[in-house]
Amino acid sequence: MELDERKLKILQAVVRNYLESGEPVGSxxxxxxxxxxxxxxTIRNEMSDLEELNYIIQxxxxxxxxxxxxGYRLYVDNMMSEKxxxxxxxxxxxxxxxxxxxxxxxxxxxxLAVNTNYTSMVSKPKYKHKKVKFVQLSEVDDTQxxxxxxxxxxxxxxxxxxxxxxxxxxxxxxxxxxxxxxxxGLDLTEINMSLIQKMKEQAGEYSRLVGKILDxxxxxxxxxxxxxxxxxxxxxxxxxxxxxxxxxASELLYTFEEKDELTKLINNTNFGxxxxxxGIQVYIxxxxxxxxxxxxxxxxxxxxxxxxVYGKIGIVGPKRMDYEKVVGTLQTLMVxxxxxxxxxx
Amino acid sequence: MELDERKLKILQAVVRNYLESGEPVGSxxxxxxxxxxxxxxTIRNEMSDLEELNYIIQxxxxxxxxxxxxGYRLYVDNMMSEKxxxxxxxxxxxxxxxxxxxxxxxxxxxxLAVNTNYTSMVSKPKYKHKKVKFVQLSEVDDTQxxxxxxxxxxxxxxxxxxxxxxxxxxxxxxxxxxxxxxxxGLDLTEINMSLIQKMKEQAGEYSRLVGKILDxxxxxxxxxxxxxxxxxxxxxxxxxxxxxxxxxASELLYTFEEKDELTKLINNTNFGxxxxxxGIQVYIxxxxxxxxxxxxxxxxxxxxxxxxVYGKIGIVGPKRMDYEKVVGTLQTLMVxxxxxxxxxx
DNA sequence: TATTAGCACTCCTTAAAGATGAGTGCTAAC
DNA sequence: GTTAGCACTCATCTTTAAGGAGTGCTAATA
Numbered sequence: 001m002e003l004d005e006r007k008l009k010i011l012q013a014v015v016r017n018y019l020e021s022g023e024p025v026g027s028x029x030x031x032x033x034x035x036x037x038x039x040x041x042t043i044r045n046e047m048s049d050l051e052e053l054n055y056i057i058q059x060x061x062x063x064x065x066x067x068x069x070x071g072y073r074l075y076v077d078n079m080m081s082e083k084x085x086x087x088x089x090x091x092x093x094x095x096x097x098x099x100x101x102x103x104x105x106x107x108x109x110x111x112l113a114v115n116t117n118y119t120s121m122v123s124k125p126k127y128k129h130k131k132v133k134f135v136q137l138s139e140v141d142d143t144q145x146x147x148x149x150x151x152x153x154x155x156x157x158x159x160x161x162x163x164x165x166x167x168x169x170x171x172x173x174x175x176x177x178x179x180x181x182x183x184x185g186l187d188l189t190e191i192n193m194s195l196i197q198k199m200k201e202q203a204g205e206y207s208r209l210v211g212k213i214l215d216x217x218x219x220x221x222x223x224x225x226x227x228x229x230x231x232x233x234x235x236x237x238x239x240x241x242x243x244x245x246x247x248x249a250s251e252l253l254y255t256f257e258e259k260d261e262l263t264k265l266i267n268n269t270n271f272g273x274x275x276x277x278x279g280i281q282v283y284i285x286x287x288x289x290x291x292x293x294x295x296x297x298x299x300x301x302x303x304x305x306x307x308x309v310y311g312k313i314g315i316v317g318p319k320r321m322d323y324e325k326v327v328g329t330l331q332t333l334m335v336x337x338x339x340x341x342x343x344x345x
Numbered sequence: 346m347e348l349d350e351r352k353l354k355i356l357q358a359v360v361r362n363y364l365e366s367g368e369p370v371g372s373x374x375x376x377x378x379x380x381x382x383x384x385x386x387t388i389r390n391e392m393s394d395l396e397e398l399n400y401i402i403q404x405x406x407x408x409x410x411x412x413x414x415x416g417y418r419l420y421v422d423n424m425m426s427e428k429x430x431x432x433x434x435x436x437x438x439x440x441x442x443x444x445x446x447x448x449x450x451x452x453x454x455x456x457l458a459v460n461t462n463y464t465s466m467v468s469k470p471k472y473k474h475k476k477v478k479f480v481q482l483s484e485v486d487d488t489q490x491x492x493x494x495x496x497x498x499x500x501x502x503x504x505x506x507x508x509x510x511x512x513x514x515x516x517x518x519x520x521x522x523x524x525x526x527x528x529x530g531l532d533l534t535e536i537n538m539s540l541i542q543k544m545k546e547q548a549g550e551y552s553r554l555v556g557k558i559l560d561x562x563x564x565x566x567x568x569x570x571x572x573x574x575x576x577x578x579x580x581x582x583x584x585x586x587x588x589x590x591x592x593x594a595s596e597l598l599y600t601f602e603e604k605d606e607l608t609k610l611i612n613n614t615n616f617g618x619x620x621x622x623x624g625i626q627v628y629i630x631x632x633x634x635x636x637x638x639x640x641x642x643x644x645x646x647x648x649x650x651x652x653x654v655y656g657k658i659g660i661v662g663p664k665r666m667d668y669e670k671v672v673g674t675l676q677t678l679m680v681x682x683x684x685x686x687x688x689x690x
Numbered sequence: 691t692a693t694t695a696g697c698a699c700t701c702c703t704t705a706a707a708g709a710t711g712a713g714t715g716c717t718a719a720c
Numbered sequence: 721g722t723t724a725g726c727a728c729t730c731a732t733c734t735t736t737a738a739g740g741a742g743t744g745c746t747a748a749t750a
Contacts, residue, residue, distance in 0.1 A: 062740095062742050064742065141479075144499075150485050158493065406731095407729045694747100695747090695748080701742095703738105705739095708733105708735075713728105719724080
């Protein structure tokens with residue numbers, strides 16, 4: 001059975017109302033709230049139908065209705081097709097901080113949390129198949145070497161290496177040439193055992209040092225792998241009574257504190273269901289990849305900082321989330337971020 | 346009026362008991378709990394005295410007693426003088442991660458939180474009057490320069506600088522020499538305008554580049570200034586009913602999420618009241634420098650990673666904190682950290 | 691036929707009213 | 721100085737009742 005215009009409007013009214021109040025909404029409220037000019041009795045009949053169709057549900061007899069996951073879903077799908085455009089001046093805020101990507105992202109997270117009153121999370125972009133761009137050893141002092149590695153995306157890693165014996169200046173130069181000749185332009189998977197063997201041979205007595213440096217490279221690249229996540233506004237969940245009972249709140253907050261669970265969310269790119277614009281995905285209740293969030297809704301968006309290098313931004317809140325605002329904000333943010341990254345490069 | 350042995354023992358019993366249960370403790374409980382072999386009636390008389398002296402208090406008539414801040418204070422002071430020594434094998438845990446100081450400290454925070462079931466925080470050590478140890482410019486490619494700065498304490502900072510025109514290799518070399526000659530061994534306050542002027546003169550057409558690099562240095566050092574704080578186990582506060590009502594919990598959690606308030610705690614080194622060993626300080630209730638923590642107790646300890654370079658570790662929990670354990674754990678931890686830093690340098 | 695008014699009914703929420711019990715203070719006896 | 725005993729207080733828990741929001745159904749209406 002298809003929903004006619006009127007049922008749709010009523011459903012929408014129920015959802016909207018519930019978003020604001022968090023209380024089950026009754027027929028009389030809808031009757032007044034909408035411009036349908038129908039009596040509560042008529043609404044009741046329609047609501048009864050909607051309940052039968054599993055879009056809304058009564059928490060108990062003689063209570064108003066609240067949307068089911070299916071109801072939210074319909075609402076979201078419907079709403080998404082409408083043009084949402086709130087050009088905000090988020091941009092200004094961002095420009096100030098656009099210097100270091102970590103700080104920028106942390107800032108983005110905060111901005112989102114403050115703007116929406118939900119919890120936000122931002123993942124650091126994942127560089128895949130990063131190539132080594134540049135390697136350099138320098139003497140800091142007699143017994144300390146500094147190894148600097150630049151990989152694609154201008155990620156710079158460094159490590160201090162302690163030496164037992166002072167090193168010849170010429171040797172440092174030689175090693176530098178050796179390292180760069182061998183490694184430049186290579187991707188981590190291409191640095192294999194036979195290559196390492198060759199390098200060590202050429203390094204002669206310093207073969208152990210070369211080994212160490214390669215370790216640093218591996219570590220540097222690897223570190224980037226286990227993707228970092230920045231969160232903000234975790235305490236916002238306490239604003240919503242339906243999430244803030246001791247048990248749930250505690251679990252949720254713990255998840256945000258520990259963060260490692262969140263990677264599941266970030267990695268869950270379900271291309272099939274992906275939304276049209278900018279990869280915005282909405283998970284409602286059980287749809288979420290995370291069990292702890294079964295009473296929440298999660299909205300994620302993908303941002304791209306350069307070809308093939310992307311990260312995710314997410315909002316976690318109660319099911320009665322203000323989807324319009326969240327999706328709108330995320331969309332604007334995506335545009336802004338795009339801009340910033342384009343102009344930067 | 347001085348407390349006699351027996352009163353002290355009773356007070357101690359009240360505190361201990363309350364630490365465990367979180368409930369007001371009655372006379373009968375004490376009568377059984379201690380080895381004083383006194384009837385509950387006697388205990389009642391003594392408790393009545395203790396109440397008059399403001400060491401304990403009744404939340405309401407016909408309830409047991411709970412310690413006042415003053416009572417806790419006496420307990421802590423008394424307990425601290427006793428030798429607490431629980432050599433734990435925290436060490437093992439730490440060694441694994443002792444690589445990057447950020448990771449180490451984060452790990453310390455987590456370890457503490459897990460071990461104590463309270464919330465922990467660790468501040469990154471503050472390097473004062475850091476001297477520039479080494480500066481290096483390298484060409485990454487035609488239009489990108491990499492500036493690396495090593496400052497005392499082996500803190501490495503780097504920044505990619507985009508060039509409009511490719512740069513001569515010789516020039517890079519020259520600039521490197523220039524930078525190092527001028528800057529090595531200098532402290533930030535010593536890099537003044539006249540010095541900068543001189544350097545720019547010598548750099549000729551690249552004076553703007555020198556300016557940029559100096560900016561990077563300033564930024565690098567400055568960044569280190571606003572001290573970072575790592576926290577762990579913030580959700581632990583929800584374990585304690587007296588802290589976990591919506592209002593308090595929310596404020597506390599927010600404080601831990603935002604962190605910037607915490608600097609007040611970290612910076613509050615009150616040398617007057619400092620504890621004998623290793624600068625352990627205990628703030629009970631209102632004694633805390635932070636208003637939000639007026640219902641908590643805070644224990645902080647200072648660690649030193651090298652002469653004059655120190656950071657702080659803190660534990661925040663309910664007033665009925667297991668002071669013995671916390672102080673003990675902190676002491677052990679201090680020893681371990683000392684060890685690690687000594688061996689590393 | 692679709693809409694609406696009216697009414698009985700359900701069941702959550704809140705408040706009030708006991709019942710319970712832990713713990714005290716006091717007194718009198720040991 | 722210590723202790724047993726007992727009346728008394730007051731939070732907490734349980735029960736009960738009142739209130740009210742909202743529904744479903746039926747019958748009347750346009």
